[in-house]
Amino acid sequence: MRVLVIEDETKVGCFIKRALEEESYAVDLCEDGVKGLEMALATNYDLLVVDLMLPSMSGMDILRTIRRERILTPVLILTAQSQIDQRVKGLDAGADDYLTKPFAIDELLARVRALLRRGATESSGMLQVDDLVLNPATREVTRGGQRVDLTLKEYALLEYLMRHTGRVLTRPMISEHVWNQDFDTFTNVIDVYVNYLRNKIDRGRAKKLIHTIRGSGYMLKAD
Amino acid sequence: MRVLVIEDETKVGCFIKRALEEESYAVDLCEDGVKGLEMALATNYDLLVVDLMLPSMSGMDILRTIRRERILTPVLILTAQSQIDQRVKGLDAGADDYLTKPFAIDELLARVRALLRRGATESSGMLQVDDLVLNPATREVTRGGQRVDLTLKEYALLEYLMRHTGRVLTRPMISEHVWNQDFDTFTNVIDVYVNYLRNKIDRGRAKKLIHTIRGSGYMLKAD
DNA sequence: GATCGTCTATGCGCGTACTCGTCATCGAAG
DNA sequence: CTTCGATGACGAGTACGCGCATAGACGATC
Structure with a gap:
């Protein structure tokens, strides 16, 4: 399972990457919106984790663009507390789940698992x-x-x-x-x-x- | 099924060739536009994979030329991210599908299969x-x-x-x-x-x- | 510094792609 | 019907590269 994390705060990004790798995912980390979009289009990821607030291009724009390209990869959105109203827009634009920063890492891992299970064999997950x-x-x-x-x-x-x-x-x-x-x-x-x-x-x-x-x-x- | 790949970046070209050969296609690789056009006209390929941005002759010109010669071989166009607006022109000029570089290899293989199936027996593919x-x-x-x-x-x-x-x-x-x-x-x-x-x-x-x-x-x- | 996990490097065996030589078959001419 | 040249079938043999196995380098972790 290969995951792309688009997150500009280096510390947070590295933390997420590390945690996901420990769960045996192959992880690419990108700190820039435009570049992240390119990567998302370039590679057949199994999941995207995208911060809403990004320099150069917002997470929302990324989301809209990849959906326009008919890429169905599940997307998990990260929002700051102050952007809660953005969530609805995010879900409308094709996000599959959201998480408010700051969050517990277990919470993130649980949602990632859920999203990947859904896309795959369905059923019990076994x-x-x-x-x-x-x-x-x-x-x-x-x-x-x-x-x-x-x-x-x-x-x-x-x-x-x-x-x-x-x-x-x-x-x-x-x-x-x-x-x-x-x-x-x-x-x-x-x-x-x-x-x-x-x-x-x-x-x-x-x-x-x-x-x-x-x-x-x-x-x-x-x- | 014989495929001609016209792609000037050696590494990308080799990668595509290898992947297609593993799917049992016979593959010719050409790094030059003019030469590629000649090959496309000379041989009855089942599919062409053409990069848009090429030295000596653009993929678009190749496409237009072979269509003018009434060669109906399906064509898959490769475009760089920055040339997305070219896609429409490409489809107008007779391309059957396009793919943005860089791309996932599964994606390419899936589209190649789809294009070859379409031309052939249709139906379930069996x-x-x-x-x-x-x-x-x-x-x-x-x-x-x-x-x-x-x-x-x-x-x-x-x-x-x-x-x-x-x-x-x-x-x-x-x-x-x-x-x-x-x-x-x-x-x-x-x-x-x-x-x-x-x-x-x-x-x-x-x-x-x-x-x-x-x-x-x-x-x-x-x- | 010992251990574990990831990845690199290398030698070997075997299967695949292909060549070659010989034998079988076919068709035409006498 | 027989003969003979052309064409194809097929077994044997070869070269090469793929995949396997294993050892060891490297780095991270404790």
Whole structure:
């Protein structure tokens, strides 16, 4: 799950970025409105977190522009206490949720989870492929009832694979959703992480879930 | 499906080429406008991906020229953020879709798929000849319900045959759509690949689908 | 300074794409 | 019907690059 945070106060922005990364999201941070808009249009983010009060271009304008481009990415708006009246306008312009500054970081994380759940598989939020179960709420993974311990990146990759079960996922697609903009194209990190996941999930099991599609990419599937 | 990418930024071009090739397209990459136009006129591509801002000749001029020549190949235009106003002109000049740079690679792949589907069989996108079924979305092939595993080239060839069922396809036609410009005419690769496909699709079956038209080429047909 | 997580670098094995050579098949001419 | 050249089928073999595995560099955290 890749998130773009547009927030001009460096301290707040870094704080949010950090917190989201600890939840295994791939996060890009942008302190400028115009640049942020470009990034939002450029990359297929899973969520945008946008401050309303920004230099060079307001969060509201960003929101309106991306909706005009028919980008349906969920947007979480951050408003100062004094801008409460702006909320309604924000929701009208296509925001999915808002949060008043200052806020508790847990509050933010809870809303982010809610927005991402909504967009995805719907239902209870539990992802399941064969006897492999992933609970996004607790970030707990089990295979055949047995707990599997994953690092942040391993988890992020697995979640992406599980949200697109049965489809071939090319390396560019994976890097775009699991890594942030610093990703280096000419590297084999993805292969390495797939290998890590295989060791923890498929090794020693009769039924393999992670499949290589040679020349294309990878696929998670029960067959 | 053969695609021509006209893009002067080497890195972007290579990235696009790689991604398309992983989707089993045959891809030619050209970094120059005039040369690109020549290639577009010389070869019967299934799709053109053209950057608007090019040295020596703008993408718009290329577009106008090939449309004047009554070439109906679908065209996907790439524009920089600052050239958004050019889009309308581009669509007027005969572009089928546009994409703003920088863009998400999934987005590009999705639009490419959409444009190629539109030109072809329409409908659900599923291709079927007798009990042979090909699903372009998942790149999955079955014969009589049984899964058939194909390599990238085998798949590309079969897709081309299936999109032109019942018509005689000459070797030049096949090489033009399934291989890229590096194709060596004085070779029998096509025969070899038809043989591979026969082994995987017709071998052991009563009803043969791949037919040889001696002196001409090949044909896929239920009879 | 020890440990953990992320990423880089590298060597190896194998599958894919392709070449080549030989044999089978077809069609036309005698 | 036989012969013969042209065309295609197909098995064997090769080169190369993809993907896998593993070791280790680097940085952050405690």
